[in-house]
Amino acid sequence: MGCQMLCLFLTFTLMATTCIVQGCHPADLKGLAGFRGGIHMDTSGRLAKWAGLSCCTWQGVVCNNRTGRVTEVHLPGFLATADFVFQSQMEGWLSPSITLLTSLEVLDLGGLVGLSGRIPKSIGHLKNLKKLFLYGNKLRGPVPDSIGKLSKLEELHLHENRLSGYLPPGVGCLKNLNALLLHSNRFTGRIPASFSNLTNLIYLDLHSNSLTGNIPENIGELQVLKEFDLSENFLTGKIPVSVNNLTSISVMYLDSNQLEGEIPFPSNYGEMPMLGFLRLQNNRLSGKIPPNFGYLVSLQRVSLENNKLEGAIPSSFDNLQALSELYLGGNELSGVIPKSIGQLSRLILLSISRNLIQGPLPDEMSALQNLQTLDLSFNSLNLSSIPRWVAELPSLSRIFLAGCGIEGRIPDLLRSTASPIQELDLSANYLTGGIPVWMESLTLQFFESFKEPSHFTSGIEQIGVVTLKRLEYLNLSHNLQEGQLPTSVAKLKALKCLDLSYNKLGFGLVEALANLSNLETLKLQRNHFTGKIPVEYLKLKNLKDLDLSDNLLVGEIPAGKPLSDFPQSCFTGNRGLCGKPLSPCKS
Incomplete structure (x- = not known):
């Protein structure tokens, strides 16, 4: 009799597991149905196929095979076929019911140009969320504080929306955030100092917003940060000295702001050894180009144009053997072009226009065999x-x-x-x-x-x-x-x-x-x-x-x-x- 009861129990368990996998958790079903209810037009036709109770089989929905819970929702605006890529549209509003999917790890609604509304305040309920794609929409309003509760978040893509307000202090609690992309949203206010708590941050992109105030002084604590883009904002103050501690940084764009003071990096050899792309143009930076600039041995493209830099071009530039593009125009640089420029064998573009550089031009420049563009306009040559x-x-x-x-x-x-x-x-x-x-x-x-x-x-x-x-x-x-x-x-x-x-x-x-x-x-x-x-x-x-x-x-x-x-x-x-x-x- 005991064996029969055990077999009956195992049968019930197997049937229940099968039901979970083939069906849909009630909260997930309600959440997806609520999201669909907020959309009144879908040119891709994907939502029209959402029928029945087996949401794990719906297009764009992925479930966990063991638990049966919805873990991923992929409904991007850009769809690719074997022949071409096209952009679909969903018009409607982002329903807060999407936050009922509490096992969700990936939410991709990027590029849906007609999606409006706000990021739900209940977004913090998605405790397992790792990737959030809400770029290229018409979302508005502030970024809710509850995003700071998403401790497992790795990627946050909110660019090219119409979001307003400021970045909440709670964002600083995202210990495992690996990518934060908030550009082109017209965010306002200051960059929270709590960003320094994002110790696993790899990609920080806030460009094309209306951010004001200083770059946080302790930004250098982001030890694994690889790409850092604050360009096209209204940031003021000095570049923090702590950027020298960004040992993994490869891309740093701080251009088109109102930054002032001297360039504080690098201070010692070995700092920022991976930095390959640097843009500081269109600011109010002053002083001399650091003589240690040659320590940035991985530099490939650097732009210091349209600042208030003065003094001579450092002879240490000859250490930048990977350099292919150098923009120094629109400053107050003086002296002569150093002979060491001729050693930059990979240089394809050299722009030193609108400075106070004097002649003669060094004959060593004849060694620039790969140079394609030379701009020396409006100097005292x-x-x-x-x-x-x-x-x-x-x-x-x-x-x-x-x-x-x-x-x-x-x-x-x-x-x-x-x-x-x-x-x-x-x-x-x-x-x-x-x-x-x-x-x-x-x-x-x-x-x-x-x-x-x-x-x-x-x-x-x-x-x-x-x-x-x-x-x-x-x-x-x-x-x-x-x-x-x-x-x-x-x-x-x-x-x-x-x-x-x-x-x-x-x-x-x-x-x-x-x-x-x-x-x-x-x-x-x-x-x-x-x-x-x-x-x-x-x-x-x-x-x-x-x-x-x-x-x-x-x-x-x-x-x-x-x-x-x-x-x-x-x-x-x-x-x-x-x-x-x-x-x-x-x-």
């Missing part, structure tokens, strides 16, 4: 002429030397650059002599040679043609150019921007410019151009920026787009010009 090695760098395609004191004619060395030039800015110099004749002869030579395949020689003319043929950006504004604009400019088919403003160029506008189908910007203001605006300019369908003001142009402005789309200011200062958008022409 007094170059007189462009160094020969600029044309010989094999990868250099973007050259910005505006306001560097270059004199005379456009240098012939640009005929034969080793790499095709895509952008060239020689504005605000003392260039004379107009657009050189060799530009036209090279263009003609190119087309003549191209008629015979496999006979393209390596002479100077042909190399120069290739470089000019790929030119996309040409800025010779604010110089002393005079004479006629050669028709050969119209053969630079890749040209997107042509700026010859503030010169003394004259004669008629070149009709052939209308053949530049890629042209987006044409600035010819403050010259001596005469005659009519060619009707052919109506073919410049990609033109977005035009300025022909303050010349000697006459006649009626050709009617039609794109010319009719531009305001009066683009044509004013031409006394003989009339027609829309200016005054009508007199009959």
Whole structure:
């Protein structure tokens, strides 16, 4: 009899377990039904398939095989198929009933652009929650204090919503939080000092909010923090010295705030050894670039632009052998460019524009064989002429030397650059002599040679043609150019921007410019151009920026787009010009 009772008990137990797994816990069923009830449109069709009592079989729902409780809800807005990715929409509100799923570990509602409402105050009931994805929605209101009760939370994604309020102090109790992503929510208030309690935090992203106040002084206690983004806020005060203790940090973005004071790191060798990406631009930082900056041996990209930094560029930069991009523009740096810059063999971009750097340029820069972009504009270089090695760098395609004191004619060395030039800015110099004749002869030579395949020689003319043929950006504004604009400019088919403003160029506008189908910007203001605006300019369908003001142009402005789309200011200062958008022409 005892054996029969035991068998009967085991049978009941097995049946109950099966029922739990195949059915749905009443609290979970009620929670999911309440969530579905708050949504009045679902373009993905997933919620329409939520039928019956077996919620563990519903699309986007995952249960624990042992307990039968719902552990994951995956209803992201972005859906991927074998062929493409598309974004679905759910319109409605986030029902608080979702917090009845007390065994939930993952809640993914990210990218549902129509989901509104607030984060439920009862969110703290989800004691087992590890990952919460509520980004890209229309949620609003403050982040509830009860989130601080989610002690197992590893990832919190709340970016790109319309949340308001401040981060509650309870967030500091999230001992096991591994990822906190709260960017683009327009949170306000201060960053709680309790963030220092998040000792397992790996990813902290608060960018594009309205946070104010200081960065917490004890932020350095986040020993395992790898990525740290506070950019695009309204933070003030100094960068805490404790950041030197972030031994695992690889990405640190503090740009576009109102931070001030000196850069406090690194203080000793071995600190922040993994830091590869650093952005401090668009702040109010002052003082010198630390001489120990070379200790950050893993740096790949660093931007210190648009601050108030002064003094010399440290020679210790030669230790940054992994550096590929260096932005130092918009400061008050002085002295000369250190010779050690030439040892940065991986450097592809160097920008030191708008500083107080003096010449001469070190010949060691000729060793930058991978350099693609060089911007030295608006310094006290007094170059007189462009160094020969600029044309010989094999990868250099973007050259910005505006306001560097270059004199005379456009240098012939640009005929034969080793790499095709895509952008060239020689504005605000003392260039004379107009657009050189060799530009036209090279263009003609190119087309003549191209008629015979496999006979393209390596002479100077042909190399120069290739470089000019790929030119996309040409800025010779604010110089002393005079004479006629050669028709050969119209053969630079890749040209997107042509700026010859503030010169003394004259004669008629070149009709052939209308053949530049890629042209987006044409600035010819403050010259001596005469005659009519060619009707052919109506073919410049990609033109977005035009300025022909303050010349000697006459006649009626050709009617039609794109010319009719531009305001009066683009044509004013031409006394003989009339027609829309200016005054009508007199009959």
